[in-house]
Amino acid sequence: MMKRLLITLASVAFATFCASAQAQLRIEISGVGSNQIPIAIAGFADENLAPQQVSAIIKADLDRSGYFKIIDTGTTMSETTAIKFADWKARGAFDLVVGSVQRLADGRFDVRYRLLDVSKQTQLSGFALTDSADHTRLTAHKIADDIYEKLTGVPGDFATRLSYVTQSGREYKLQVADSDGENVHDALRSNEPIISPAWSPDGTKVAYVSFENRKPVVYVQNLVTRERTVVANYKGNNSAPAWSPDGSRLAVALTLSGSTQIYLVSASGGDLHRLTNSSGIDTEPRFSPDGQSIYFTSDRSGGPQIYKMSVAGGSAQRLTFKSDYNISPRISPDGKTLAFISRREGQYQLYVLDLATSQELRLSDSSSDDTPSFSPNGRYIMYATKSGGRGTLAVVSIDGSVKHQLTTQLGDIREPTWGPFMK
Amino acid sequence: MRHIPALALVVASSVLFAGCSSTKLEEKAAPQTEQSTGSTTPTQQDKHDVQTIVTQPTENQTADRSVYFDFDSYVVREDGKPVIEANAKYLSSHKNVQVLIQGNTDERGGTEYNLALGQKRAEAVRKSLAVLGASDAQLEAVSFGKTKPKAAGHDEAAWAQNRRADIVNK
Numbered sequence: 001m002m003k004r005l006l007i008t009l010a011s012v013a014f015a016t017f018c019a020s021a022q023a024q025l026r027i028e029i030s031g032v033g034s035n036q037i038p039i040a041i042a043g044f045a046d047e048n049l050a051p052q053q054v055s056a057i058i059k060a061d062l063d064r065s066g067y068f069k070i071i072d073t074g075t076t077m078s079e080t081t082a083i084k085f086a087d088w089k090a091r092g093a094f095d096l097v098v099g100s101v102q103r104l105a106d107g108r109f110d111v112r113y114r115l116l117d118v119s120k121q122t123q124l125s126g127f128a129l130t131d132s133a134d135h136t137r138l139t140a141h142k143i144a145d146d147i148y149e150k151l152t153g154v155p156g157d158f159a160t161r162l163s164y165v166t167q168s169g170r171e172y173k174l175q176v177a178d179s180d181g182e183n184v185h186d187a188l189r190s191n192e193p194i195i196s197p198a199w200s201p202d203g204t205k206v207a208y209v210s211f212e213n214r215k216p217v218v219y220v221q222n223l224v225t226r227e228r229t230v231v232a233n234y235k236g237n238n239s240a241p242a243w244s245p246d247g248s249r250l251a252v253a254l255t256l257s258g259s260t261q262i263y264l265v266s267a268s269g270g271d272l273h274r275l276t277n278s279s280g281i282d283t284e285p286r287f288s289p290d291g292q293s294i295y296f297t298s299d300r301s302g303g304p305q306i307y308k309m310s311v312a313g314g315s316a317q318r319l320t321f322k323s324d325y326n327i328s329p330r331i332s333p334d335g336k337t338l339a340f341i342s343r344r345e346g347q348y349q350l351y352v353l354d355l356a357t358s359q360e361l362r363l364s365d366s367s368s369d370d371t372p373s374f375s376p377n378g379r380y381i382m383y384a385t386k387s388g389g390r391g392t393l394a395v396v397s398i399d400g401s402v403k404h405q406l407t408t409q410l411g412d413i414r415e416p417t418w419g420p421f422m423k
Numbered sequence: 424m425r426h427i428p429a430l431a432l433v434v435a436s437s438v439l440f441a442g443c444s445s446t447k448l449e450e451k452a453a454p455q456t457e458q459s460t461g462s463t464t465p466t467q468q469d470k471h472d473v474q475t476i477v478t479q480p481t482e483n484q485t486a487d488r489s490v491y492f493d494f495d496s497y498v499v500r501e502d503g504k505p506v507i508e509a510n511a512k513y514l515s516s517h518k519n520v521q522v523l524i525q526g527n528t529d530e531r532g533g534t535e536y537n538l539a540l541g542q543k544r545a546e547a548v549r550k551s552l553a554v555l556g557a558s559d560a561q562l563e564a565v566s567f568g569k570t571k572p573k574a575a576g577h578d579e580a581a582w583a584q585n586r587r588a589d590i591v592n593k
Contacts, residue, residue: 192571193567193570193571195534195535195538195570196534196535211567211570211571214523214525214565214591215523215525215563215565215566216538216565216566216567235563236542236563236564236565237538237539237542237565237566239535239538240535240538253535253538253539255539255542255546255564255565255566258546259542259543259546260538260539260542281536281539281540281543283535283536283538283539284533284535284536297533297535297536304536325532327532327533327535327536328533328535328536341533343532348531348532348533370533370534371533371534414534415534
């Protein structure tokens with residue numbers, strides 16, 4: 001009898017952060033905020049010198065945020081152009097954005113911008129940013145972030161990245177993209193599923209679960225050095241990685257003991273420490289922003305509910321009571337709001353719970369919501385859902401008013417995680 | 424017995440730094456050397472060192488490897504018992520054979536929670552196999568949850584096919 005050596009069942013490719021042949025995500029806006037700030041955005045002087053049109057990116061960002069009504073000026077205005085404020089007031093603009101782009105001798109670009117209050121005829125903000133040509137989009141996002149912050153009081157989240165998983169047939173990809181769906185890169189390609197990606201707090205790494213070994217294993221992949229480490233491959237399942245706020249540890253769900261329980265492990269692997277000790281399922285851990293508590297899903301009371309416990313161990317406090325099925329806890333960056341998925345009348349939907357008042361709000365009208373993720377400014381939640389039979393991503397503001405969807409050209413997209421603010 | 428040496432992480436890294444190309448960089452799975460940095464608890468069956476040559480069903484090994492479950496249930500039904508008995512019998516007389524018991528769920532519900540539910544199904548099969556003579560070292564219960572449905576439909580017929588544990592040679 002010939003003993004056959006089976007070399008591999010799964011072919012896995014580190015795509016080494018190559019730009020994906022299938023380009024961007026398509027974004028469709030379906031809901032806007034109730035009070036939109038009318039803002040006029042001029043073309044930036046000489047912006048066609050740079051590889052990307054800065055004013056167009058700013059317009060798209062502010063438009064997508066749902067809190068602005070974009071007025072196209074139809075003209076170019078630099079930071080030194082004389083402004084006829086009365087004209088802009090007549091056109092209904094509350095604010096005006098102008099700027100310029102200059103190419104430096106070393107090939108970098110200097111982008112200057114000003115945000116002006118049309119009524120008061122004063123400058124609200126302005127700065128210059130110098131960066132390499134391939135960071136033009138990032139520069140534009142930083143300007144949009146500044147405009148958003150100056151006019152809403154909340155930091156913008158345009159200079160951030162997303163990570164998510166796409167599936168087309170048996171090809172799975174872990175991808176990284178800018179928050180506007182541009183600049184898509186493959187971090188991993190595999191013939192087996194990839195789930196639960198999680199950004200490190202410093203934005204340099206993504207933890208994820210890969211089934212390339214025919215069982216779930218937790219990896220941490222460094223997006224800068226392109227190396228990856230196995231962080232948890234214990235007997236049974238290894239899944240649900242969640243970073244501690246200081247980036248030194250991950251909480252994970254392991255079935256080492258026979259049932260799914262939560263453990264802490266060093267972000268480079270090792271130093272394993274068991275956290276939960278129930279007879280049922282404990283999974284989906286998430287650190288609180290201060291790193292002192294863990295939110296998690298547990299069915300210790302019968303069906304899955306959301307609990308909170310101290311990182312030091314001890315008893316857990318139950319947080320969800322409506323419905324017999326509440327999973328996937330996510331805590332907002334300010335620690336005040338819990339997002340989760342609740343099954344009501346057979347529909348799996350995104351909810352938020354105010355932890356102080358215990359008031360809850362349903363944020364979606366769909367029926368197969370999964371894996372929510374807060375934006376780093378806490379204003380929006382991205383989640384996986386189904387539309388037209390396909391997996392898509394959706395974004396909703398925490399008051400439910402702003403909505404948009406992200407779809408990929410081919411196949412399904414799911415498991416989103418919103419990365420931290422980029423410096 | 425031929426042993427295939429574990430692929431060094433170095434090889435994997437050199438593949439990584441080969442630069443951007445439009446073709447896939449094929450790499451063998453199971454980064455064995457990474458395993459040693461990750462795990463501080465050496466498991467009894469350190470499967471990455473044991474180069475299990477037999478990874479396909481061998482002659483005489485049972486072909487029927489799947490056990491099905493009712494909705495929200497981890498209890499092995501009557502129709503699963505013959506499958507478990509046959510596999511337990513084979514495993515207890517072939518101690519060099521190791522298996523993964525892969526649990527699955529239907530598509531309804533959250534991904535991570537379903538991974539845990541699928542695990543309960545795998546664990547139920549594992550326990551039954553152990554009781555009937557397979558040794559612990561031969562058995563590892565894992566789960567795919569809802570990530571790899573066998574049946575693609577969105578009705579009870581498909582869901583019933585997907586609520587399943589498979590016994591797979593390592």
